[in-house]
Amino acid sequence: MTNPEAVSEGACYRLPDGSLVDVASSPSSGELISQSDPVGREVVRHSTAHVLAQAVLSLYPGAKYAIGPPVSDPPGFYYDFDIGRPFTPEDLEQIEAKMREIIEADQPFTREEVTITVALDLFADQPYKREILEGIGEESASEGVAGDKVSLYRNDGFVDLCRGPHLPSTGRIHAFQLLKTSGAYWRGDEKRQMLQRIYGTAWESQEALDDYLQRKDEAEQRDHVRLGRQLEIFANFSQLPAGFPVWLPKGATIRRLLEEFILEEERRAGYQHVVTPHVGKKELYETSGHWEHFRDNMFPPIELEHESLVLKPMNCPHHILIYASELRSYRDLPLRIAELGAMYRYERSGTLRGLNRVRYMILNDAHIFCTREQIKEEFTAVVKMVERVYGILGITNYNYRLSLRDSGDTEKYHGDAEMWEQAESLLRESLLELGVPFREAEGEANFYGPKLDIQLVDLLGREETYSTVQLDFLLPKRFELTYIGDDGNEHRPVMVHRGIISTLERIVSYLIELYGGAFPVWFAPVQALVIPIADRHHEYANQLVERISSVGGRAAVDASGETLGNRIRKAQGQKVPYMLVVGDKELEAGTVSVRLRSGEEKRGVPAEEFVSNLVSDVEEKRLSQ
RNA sequence: GCCGGAGUAGCUCAGCGGUAGAGCAAUCGCUUCGUAAGCGAUCGGCCCGGGGUUCGAUUCCCCGCUCCGGCUCCA
Numbered sequence: 001m002t003n004p005e006a007v008s009e010g011a012c013y014r015l016p017d018g019s020l021v022d023v024a025s026s027p028s029s030g031e032l033i034s035q036s037d038p039v040g041r042e043v044v045r046h047s048t049a050h051v052l053a054q055a056v057l058s059l060y061p062g063a064k065y066a067i068g069p070p071v072s073d074p075p076g077f078y079y080d081f082d083i084g085r086p087f088t089p090e091d092l093e094q095i096e097a098k099m100r101e102i103i104e105a106d107q108p109f110t111r112e113e114v115t116i117t118v119a120l121d122l123f124a125d126q127p128y129k130r131e132i133l134e135g136i137g138e139e140s141a142s143e144g145v146a147g148d149k150v151s152l153y154r155n156d157g158f159v160d161l162c163r164g165p166h167l168p169s170t171g172r173i174h175a176f177q178l179l180k181t182s183g184a185y186w187r188g189d190e191k192r193q194m195l196q197r198i199y200g201t202a203w204e205s206q207e208a209l210d211d212y213l214q215r216k217d218e219a220e221q222r223d224h225v226r227l228g229r230q231l232e233i234f235a236n237f238s239q240l241p242a243g244f245p246v247w248l249p250k251g252a253t254i255r256r257l258l259e260e261f262i263l264e265e266e267r268r269a270g271y272q273h274v275v276t277p278h279v280g281k282k283e284l285y286e287t288s289g290h291w292e293h294f295r296d297n298m299f300p301p302i303e304l305e306h307e308s309l310v311l312k313p314m315n316c317p318h319h320i321l322i323y324a325s326e327l328r329s330y331r332d333l334p335l336r337i338a339e340l341g342a343m344y345r346y347e348r349s350g351t352l353r354g355l356n357r358v359r360y361m362i363l364n365d366a367h368i369f370c371t372r373e374q375i376k377e378e379f380t381a382v383v384k385m386v387e388r389v390y391g392i393l394g395i396t397n398y399n400y401r402l403s404l405r406d407s408g409d410t411e412k413y414h415g416d417a418e419m420w421e422q423a424e425s426l427l428r429e430s431l432l433e434l435g436v437p438f439r440e441a442e443g444e445a446n447f448y449g450p451k452l453d454i455q456l457v458d459l460l461g462r463e464e465t466y467s468t469v470q471l472d473f474l475l476p477k478r479f480e481l482t483y484i485g486d487d488g489n490e491h492r493p494v495m496v497h498r499g500i501i502s503t504l505e506r507i508v509s510y511l512i513e514l515y516g517g518a519f520p521v522w523f524a525p526v527q528a529l530v531i532p533i534a535d536r537h538h539e540y541a542n543q544l545v546e547r548i549s550s551v552g553g554r555a556a557v558d559a560s561g562e563t564l565g566n567r568i569r570k571a572q573g574q575k576v577p578y579m580l581v582v583g584d585k586e587l588e589a590g591t592v593s594v595r596l597r598s599g600e601e602k603r604g605v606p607a608e609e610f611v612s613n614l615v616s617d618v619e620e621k622r623l624s625q
Numbered sequence: 626g627c628c629g630g631a632g633u634a635g636c637u638c639a640g641c642g643g644u645a646g647a648g649c650a651a652u653c654g655c656u657u658c659g660u661a662a663g664c665g666a667u668c669g670g671c672c673c674g675g676g677g678u679u680c681g682a683u684u685c686c687c688c689g690c691u692c693c694g695g696c697u698c699c700a
Binding site: 070080087132152160164186533567569581 | 630662690691
């Protein structure tokens with residue numbers, strides 16, 4: 001701990017109670033956190049954010065600075081400013097140069113604590129800082145805490161309100177880069193002032209920074225919008241509304257295969273599939289509560305013959321109608337109703353992108369109606385199905401999040417506390433029994449019930465919820481759903497909303513990026529491309545395609561007059577799993593020369609052997625060739 | 626929706642006050658080839674739309690449209 005080398009490179013100390021303090025505070029006990037530790041990186045980034053603000057304040061007199069936290073996406077930091085105009089790329093260069101000067105000067109960061117009153121005075125001409133301070137003041141007042149002190153960090157003439165900790169000095173920032181600017185509303189509120197945000201990234205070393213920039217570059221190469229065009233999976237047309245992409249033949253093939261796959265998985269798991277229309281009457285959504293709570297995300301109704309028709313934003317009300325269409329007995333439960341259900345949602349135009357965020361989508365949806373006693377078993381089965389499906393698709397990077405009530409604010413949740421507690425511990429128990437790692441998130445539950453979110457991690461480490469299992473105590477009540485129990489009395493069923501692969505649009509966008517466009521054989525729009533060496537081999541090539549088609553395979557011939565090398569190159573670009581080169585030798589021996597996307601190559605493979613391998617690739621849904 | 630950036634050939638992009646260029650793709654020849662770019666020719670553009678400034682606008686200004694990035698991970 002007294003090792004000067006270590007101290008010079010440490011980012012902060014973690015005290016036995018878990019709190020973080022400055023290296024400069026030299027605690028008597030505690031663990032030194034290095035700059036390359038995830039926590040240490042946050043300290044590095046936070047310190048770099050301060051240097052950014054310092055540079056902006058010195059370059060633009062009168063600049064107002066708001067907040068500048070470390071963030072995980074991009075792995076770095078941002079700082080929000082108001083300089084009366086947007087930043088230009090030239091501004092960024094200047095700011096970055098200024099920041100390098102500050103880092104070169106190796107200014108020490110010093111911490112001090114002052115009362116809020118003193119701080120308000122200090123930030124007299126900084127309205128955003130004052131607003132933050134006032135917020136802190138109110139918070140401590142409402143909690144009855146006498147903690148009316150805030151911490152400040154100074155370096156050279158710059159001072160910022162900050163909880164810390166920070167690096168010992170600016171010179172300890174080893175590698176950073178400003179990335180981009182954008183508009184950002186103060187406190188994320190569209191009704192408030194728009195500030196100008198600068199994003200940057202910072203790392204413990206130049207190598208780590210370079211590594212990140214390279215990963216970022218690779219992720220851009222795999223971007224589903226880019227690959228979607230290159231591989232002819234989907235397209236947007238200016239004649240069609242934004243958020244309504246078109247599935248091109250290859251994309252439609254992928255989508256159909258995915259549909260067949262998930263429907264089969266559900267059939268095996270005891271789901272019954274239904275098909276419901278794309279619209280409902282407004283009243284249906286008034287009953288469900290969507291009209292009240294979800295209206296901002298719905299298209300405006302279509303007025304027709306004295307009725308208001310609503311493009312459905314969710315499938316649950318339709319599925320509930322099916323449940324309620326018959327008198328249900330406990331013997332009918334659990335009743336699992338599933339649909340690849342169309343949904344229309346009004347997403348703000350600025351958020352639309354590729355297949356990932358659209359206004360019309362097909363959700364892999366299901367609603368399980370069950371008794372309270374059946375919740376655990378049903379929940380467990382869904383989690384197992386998620387794991388199975390992910391395994392087949394090759395999805396390995398995901399996290400479970402158990403979303404619970406906010407225990408400090410139980411008012412906003414529907415239903416009695418006992419039911420919630422019981423349900424929450426049921427879900428927790430199931431997860432523990434399943435042995436899956438999960439984290440708990442207080443306050444993330446829906447107001448109608450607790451849920452499990454399964455979040456996929458993308459190539460840049462960003463998390464997004466794809467699968468979800470949600471308990472719902474409210475809708476059965478709103479629709480007055482009942483079943484007759486074994487006691488002959490009416491009881492209220494519980495509803496479980498669940499989605500395994502999210503919407504077809506979203507999962508395909510994820511899979512394109514996961515595979516980098518190189519789909520597993522069972523999934524590839526073209527599984528085998530036959531490349532005849534010369535014209536005299538065309539007939540044999542066509543026979544091969546016919547043979548592959550006869551076993552349900554997807555093959556084509558490249559009969560263009562291009563050279564062999566060029567045709568191979570094009571097939572590589574289309575990421576075709578198998579390139580079958582056939583010439584005199586193959587024709588004579590009834591074989592094919594198999595080239596894989598990896599460049600690996602097997603010559604003289606009997607045609608029938610190739611066909612049966614292809615069939616087993618598909619049957620076993622093999623991930624790699 | 627809001628802030629910024631960008632819209633030039635099918636795609637990727639260069640040009641930027643003086644009537645528009647490259648590579649790839651496409652088409653047509655020649656080539657009939659052994660595993661990631663054979664050779665040649667041809668075709669292809671209201672330089673996003675509308676207004677303005679100018680002798681002259683793809684270029685500068687304004688207004689739309691479309692696309693891209695971002696819009697609290699709370700000092």
